Amino acid sequence: MMPVNGDTDEEREMEKFKAFKLTEVEKKIRAEFVEVTLDDLDPGDVVLRVAYSSVNYKDALAATGKGKILRRASCIGGIDFSGTVLSSTDPRFAKGDAVLTVGGEYVGVSHDGGYAAYARVPGDYITKVPPGMSLWEAMAFGTAGYTAGIAMVRMEHEGLKPANGPVIVSGATGGVGSIAVSILARLGYHVVALTGKESESDWLKKLGAKEILLRQSLNLEKIKPLDKAMWAGAVDNLGGPVLAWMASTMKENGVIASIGLAASPQLNTWVMPFILRGARLLGINSGDGSADVRETVWRRLASDMKPPLLKEMCRTIPLRELPGVFDDYINAKVTRRTVVDLSE
Ligand SMILES: NC(=O)c1ccc[n+]([C@@H]2O[C@H](COP(=O)([O-])OP(=O)(O)OC[C@H]3O[C@@H](n4cnc5c(N)ncnc54)[C@H](OP(=O)(O)O)[C@@H]3O)[C@@H](O)[C@H]2O)c1
Numbered sequence: 001m002m003p004v005n006g007d008t009d010e011e012r013e014m015e016k017f018k019a020f021k022l023t024e025v026e027k028k029i030r031a032e033f034v035e036v037t038l039d040d041l042d043p044g045d046v047v048l049r050v051a052y053s054s055v056n057y058k059d060a061l062a063a064t065g066k067g068k069i070l071r072r073a074s075c076i077g078g079i080d081f082s083g084t085v086l087s088s089t090d091p092r093f094a095k096g097d098a099v100l101t102v103g104g105e106y107v108g109v110s111h112d113g114g115y116a117a118y119a120r121v122p123g124d125y126i127t128k129v130p131p132g133m134s135l136w137e138a139m140a141f142g143t144a145g146y147t148a149g150i151a152m153v154r155m156e157h158e159g160l161k162p163a164n165g166p167v168i169v170s171g172a173t174g175g176v177g178s179i180a181v182s183i184l185a186r187l188g189y190h191v192v193a194l195t196g197k198e199s200e201s202d203w204l205k206k207l208g209a210k211e212i213l214l215r216q217s218l219n220l221e222k223i224k225p226l227d228k229a230m231w232a233g234a235v236d237n238l239g240g241p242v243l244a245w246m247a248s249t250m251k252e253n254g255v256i257a258s259i260g261l262a263a264s265p266q267l268n269t270w271v272m273p274f275i276l277r278g279a280r281l282l283g284i285n286s287g288d289g290s291a292d293v294r295e296t297v298w299r300r301l302a303s304d305m306k307p308p309l310l311k312e313m314c315r316t317i318p319l320r321e322l323p324g325v326f327d328d329y330i331n332a333k334v335t336r337r338t339v340v341d342l343s344e
Pocket of ligand 1: 056057058103143144147170171172173174175176177194195196197215237238258259260261262263284285286287329330331332333334335
């Protein structure tokens, strides 16, 4: 146990706290609550009280074992967290700083993550919460929102602007998709939401989608090399045939942000959209967080890219309810971001 100087409530609580741990046992994942102390956590320069974590598709893949996400035998889950620094030997952070981490390659995967009341991490893993954003909002975004933010900034960098034409978003009711819809609408784009959930059409319109396109209405069996040119931009969370269809329907110089693989990790497509229409395919990797990109994206998420309905786009659950939410992510039943409250 780390030395404690007094006997405050916080120090007593720190002696033992609840964590949601993932362990690989005979090629399956055992996901369970355990009691840990600070000394059980992986080493790091910064100790913090976690305020919130969140649930992403990747967290669900990790906790259910449906994807090979864990990079070691056992680890506290949760790829995202926000919280307040309690102590730091890294000069960039001081006691009381509000900090966050999202979408990195280590936290919740090969370094103990955010599904615990306390975390201890190297300073390189965290970033300060930008002015204009609360700890809760940081996790309302989480990896999903940060990734949508990177996609937006990268597409703008490639020249995308509202006057270029409509932008389509697949997996629109998911975490990345719903935040992308909202950000694009707020920035003045004509947004087309591509979804498998007709019942969520009104919700997607409320978020700012001008049109709803049902995935079931697409003919993905036979994708043409070049189809009717419709989209100036595309945000793809599915991969597979949907991404191939998007490529064949891009307008001249259209830009696609490839984010996810919720339908398939494979891509079978034609070169015509790229060499005849100048379409561009941008790979978006939330783990590739140079300090510059991180700072720009978080600053914009706290200001002109903040969705007006961010509160309504999330539900907040206590840590104890976490095990019950993962299957819905795997079965594409989720329509809100899930923020996990670590205060109890
Ligand atoms: N590149 C990166 O750094 C990065 C970062 C974050 C996430 N991701 C990836 O991006 C994707 C979306 O993440 P998320 O957190 O938004 O996930 P999510 O909240 O679970 O949303 C995914 C959405 O995709 C659709 N969907 C799910 N399964 C599907 C299937 N089998 N076939 C067709 N559509 C399906 C559903 O939307 P509709 O019902 O509305 O169609 C679902 O709501 C995931 O693949 C995730 O791994 C990548």
